[in-house]
Amino acid sequence: MDTLLTTLRAAGEGTRLRILVLLGEGELMVGELVQILEQSQPRVSRHLKLLSDAGLIDRLQEGTQVFYRLSDRKIAKQFVNFAFNFVDRDSEALASDARAANYIRSQRFERAQAYFKDNADSWNEIRSLYVSEAEVEAALLAMVGSRKGLDILDVGTGTGRMLELFSPLASSALGIDVSREMLAVARSQLAAKQLNNCHVQLGDMYDLPVKPDSKDLIIFHQVLHYAEQPQKAIAEAAKSLKQDGKLIIVDFAPHDREFLRDQHAHRRLGFAEQEMTGWAEKADIKATDVKYLDGGELTIVLWCFEK
Incomplete structure (x- = not known):
């Protein structure tokens, strides 16, 4: 009362x-x-x-x-x-x-789009090296399945595209990023599409701003190669998963494109399957699916882990 x-x-x-x-x-x-x-x-x-x-x-x-x-x-x-x-x-x-x-939201959107345009050439250079984003997203959707009412966390949300993609399945979806500029882009995109079940905030992959055992789905989409300690990020995500929750990581298979390290701040040039599954085992989650997408200079890998 x-x-x-x-x-x-x-x-x-x-x-x-x-x-x-x-x-x-x-x-x-x-x-x-x-x-x-x-x-x-x-x-x-x-x-x-x-x-x-x-x-x-x-x-x-x-x-x-x-x-x-x-x-x-x-x-x-x-x-x-x-x-x-x-x-x-x-x-x-x-x-x-x-x-x-x-x-106000239209002004915010224009500022965000200007930032996006200024950086588009850099992102497009990387995207040209692998299969289309549409193919990656189709594989992601298939891996997640059709269950609805999910509590979702997108780590390193960038433009918020993963939130948009999975919003029909989400009761609530949160994207975190360390870049305020990217958060501004994501906010403008989500507002423009009226995705009111999706939010973004400043956050660190090593100290997630969520409760333990609280998320049905956690996504790392093309972000783990920037991490200084990817194993620590995986362990932190595993703690935040509900029982039977899914952690999905999208990244590159091992490669030798050094310019990505020199020009685009990639810390890791891809991840081997054995390395990734070893980190998962230490975090008490198990691999349930791995999918490779060839079709460019770089191979995309989707790993699915469950608690």
Whole structure:
């Protein structure tokens, strides 16, 4: 009863309800909410604190920036979904909020696309060395299967493409990356496609920002070759898997393209199957499937491990 009353009091105010509706369309920074709501930062921050204390929203600090999003807690999601059934989105206040939020997100998208364009040549050079991304993604989908309602973690999410690919199977999908620039790209892509079950945040593969035994699926897509300690990243991921959860790694088979190390910061020039399965065994997960994709200068390997 106390939890319900706290939740009702937090949501039962005009500005706070407007904030919940805005965050229902995607995460926003404090400054963006101030701009949309046309209220002072201390006042908006007070509303955000009350919503956060009630467990309706989550606060995410990334350096000097603070993002807010709707909470993934089951009771919070149920309450918000129920409340939204009675919200008149055509009302003057909410319609104005939506226009302002759409403008902010469009500006964010343009900045992200500019960064993406500036770096596209580098990424395209690497992609030209192996089979098409469509073939890789088809193999990934087949390896994961059709089960829905998954709690997914994408490590080194980059542009957020894996989140987009698996969003139809996800109850909740989180992407982490150490690059704020790439997170900006991912946020803009997810917002543009209205994938509200997908979120991104700053995070380290060696210290995942998730609870142990909490994820149905963890993905490392073309990221482990950047790792100083890939075995440590695998062990950390294994701890975060639920029983019968899957860890899928997409990377290169061993190769000799030294320019990838020199020009693209690759720490490892691919991984041997024996090496990868040895790390998995030490992390108490077992290999259940390995698939090789030939068709270019480099061979792509998909490893599937289960707890």
